[in-house]
Amino acid sequence: MRPEDLQLLVTREMPFGKYKGRLIADLPGRYLNWFAREGFPSGEIGRLLALMQEIDHNGLSPLLEPLRASPSR
Secondary structure, three states, X not given: OOHHHHHHHOOOEOOOOOOOOOXXXXXXXXXXXXXXXXXXXXXXXXXXXXXXXXXXXXXXXXXXXXXXXXXXX
């Protein structure tokens, strides 16, 4: 994980699928778990989805709240 990936979770939108346009940090856990079972896409989006699934699965989503309020660097 790169430190800047956490900021991307609260700024990057899902580029495809049922939740297209929703911030990755706002994707439902069941959707993230589906990717965990079926396989994450390749590239940056897959890396971010895997990170968000791990954060969500471990109940750490509230840790992203301060990043939502902070301006992008």
